[in-house]
Amino acid sequence: MPDRYFVDKPLAAGIAIIAGDEARHLVGVMRAKLGDEVVLFDGCGHEADATIEKTAKERVELRVETVRDVPREFASQLTLAVALPKGDRQKWLVEKLVELGCDALLPLETDRGVAQPVESAIERLKRGVLEASKQSGRALLMRIEAPASSDTLFSAATVHNQPCFIAHPGGCSLDQAWDQSSGNALFAIGPEGGFSDREVQLAEQAGFQKVSLGPTILRIETAAIAIAALRMLRSS
Amino acid sequence: MPDRYFVDKPLAAGIAIIAGDEARHLVGVMRAKLGDEVVLFDGCGHEADATIEKTAKERVELRVETVRDVPREFASQLTLAVALPKGDRQKWLVEKLVELGCDALLPLETDRGVAQPVESAIERLKRGVLEASKQSGRALLMRIEAPASSDTLFSAATVHNQPCFIAHPGGCSLDQAWDQSSGNALFAIGPEGGFSDREVQLAEQAGFQKVSLGPTILRIETAAIAIAALRMLRSS
Numbered sequence: 001m002p003d004r005y006f007v008d009k010p011l012a013a014g015i016a017i018i019a020g021d022e023a024r025h026l027v028g029v030m031r032a033k034l035g036d037e038v039v040l041f042d043g044c045g046h047e048a049d050a051t052i053e054k055t056a057k058e059r060v061e062l063r064v065e066t067v068r069d070v071p072r073e074f075a076s077q078l079t080l081a082v083a084l085p086k087g088d089r090q091k092w093l094v095e096k097l098v099e100l101g102c103d104a105l106l107p108l109e110t111d112r113g114v115a116q117p118v119e120s121a122i123e124r125l126k127r128g129v130l131e132a133s134k135q136s137g138r139a140l141l142m143r144i145e146a147p148a149s150s151d152t153l154f155s156a157a158t159v160h161n162q163p164c165f166i167a168h169p170g171g172c173s174l175d176q177a178w179d180q181s182s183g184n185a186l187f188a189i190g191p192e193g194g195f196s197d198r199e200v201q202l203a204e205q206a207g208f209q210k211v212s213l214g215p216t217i218l219r220i221e222t223a224a225i226a227i228a229a230l231r232m233l234r235s236s
Numbered sequence: 237m238p239d240r241y242f243v244d245k246p247l248a249a250g251i252a253i254i255a256g257d258e259a260r261h262l263v264g265v266m267r268a269k270l271g272d273e274v275v276l277f278d279g280c281g282h283e284a285d286a287t288i289e290k291t292a293k294e295r296v297e298l299r300v301e302t303v304r305d306v307p308r309e310f311a312s313q314l315t316l317a318v319a320l321p322k323g324d325r326q327k328w329l330v331e332k333l334v335e336l337g338c339d340a341l342l343p344l345e346t347d348r349g350v351a352q353p354v355e356s357a358i359e360r361l362k363r364g365v366l367e368a369s370k371q372s373g374r375a376l377l378m379r380i381e382a383p384a385s386s387d388t389l390f391s392a393a394t395v396h397n398q399p400c401f402i403a404h405p406g407g408c409s410l411d412q413a414w415d416q417s418s419g420n421a422l423f424a425i426g427p428e429g430g431f432s433d434r435e436v437q438l439a440e441q442a443g444f445q446k447v448s449l450g451p452t453i454l455r456i457e458t459a460a461i462a463i464a465a466l467r468m469l470r471s472s
Binding site for chain 2: 071072073088092095096099100101135136137138173174175213214215216217218219222225226229230232233234235
């Protein structure tokens with residue numbers, strides 16, 4: 001996989017522009033010159049080979065000949081609603097979920113959560129999505145959804161238009177959840193210490209089904225990664 | 237899960253000793269006092285409640301009444317032979333594999349590998365196993381096997397006494413590998429850039445089967461974690 005650069009408009013034949021950090025990286029770090037060829041992706045499912053026609057510090061113009069669709073996504077839609085872990089674990093969570101083909105991450109505010117999904121955290125998550133996409137060859141950007149409270153998420157499973165599960169001891173196995181959903185599902189993952197009884201009750205009333213993730217205690221990011229891994233490996 | 241402390245001898249009724257770092261943590265950081273109760277584990281499948289009878293800086297004596305077997309392991313044996321990733325990613329790899337119930341990690345020296353499994357690295361991996369075990373509730377320590385070169389590993393699959401797979405594009409799916417092995421398997425995972433053609437050829441001659449890990453490019457640690465996650469989720 002060659003170095004891939006992100007353009008924030010859908011790719012089409014003609015001129016494409018790389019701007020900001022991406023341009024600085026291409027010109028300043030990678031020392032790209034006129035005539036060099038790079039691969040562009042637009043985060044909406046397309047890639048293109050492109051030739052550099054003009055460079056400036058924060059803006060690179062490239063000539064795109066043909067745009068190709070990249071079939072690296074799954075037919076199902078997997079959304080993980082996750083009580084964000086602390087510090088570096090957030091960065092890891094995003095990197096791994098992008099690699100494993102997760103479609104959307106929804107930062108979840110819970111009774112026991114510690115890391116709040118403030119605006120700067122959300123921005124950091126989005127930058128993480130871009131970095132991991134460049135490296136892993138994904139053609140669609142994983143969506144970072146607007147943060148929601150557990151009260152909102154657990155209002156009614158039907159709102160989400162897909163089978164909904166809550167990671168909690170004593171539920172069905174993830175394999176059973178898979179059989180019901182074929183990976184087309186929303187999974188809610190609680191903070192260290194788990195969801196409160198109140199939250200579990202709310203979720204069950206709303207039609208979420210409990211799913212159990214094995215005999216050991218998984219950290220937040222491990223639980224999320226395990227679910228995404230199962231979906232990927234059983235889809236491919 | 238309460239705080240768990242490691243004793244490096246199999247637990248039995250009577251006196252147990254916590255020494256070194258573990259003792260410093262218990263006395264210096266956790267401020268444990270005479271009469272406090274803690275949970276001990278011995279890394280061979282046992283746990284026990286214990287009462288502190290004597291404390292010193294590097295040595296704590298505890299009274300153990302009853303020892304219990306902890307049924308948190310899988311019937312299958314999963315070994316991952318992995319070209320170590322760089323820096324912090326090694327720590328993550330170990331933490332996640334312990335949480336996900338992997339049985340053994342074998343550091344693999346490959347044609348394209350960069351991080352060498354030197355003695356200090358192996359020691360760090362072993363410390364990582366202990367830390368993650370305390371947190372995740374595992375009762376058996378994941379083994380860190382002696383490092384091996386790809387030439388040695390790929391000498392003959394029969395040497396390993398279990399179905400052997402090599403992660404490489406174009407192979408069977410991991411789900412098919414599962415059906416053949418029920419998680420009782422050895423998987424070899426190459427460095428960034430993958431195994432060399434020479435290594436893939438050696439492996440196939442030795443009876444290793446190629447297994448493909450999905451449409452995106454997975455980092456080393458993500459590939460390992462995904463395999464362990466599938467084994468855990470399909471075993472429980």
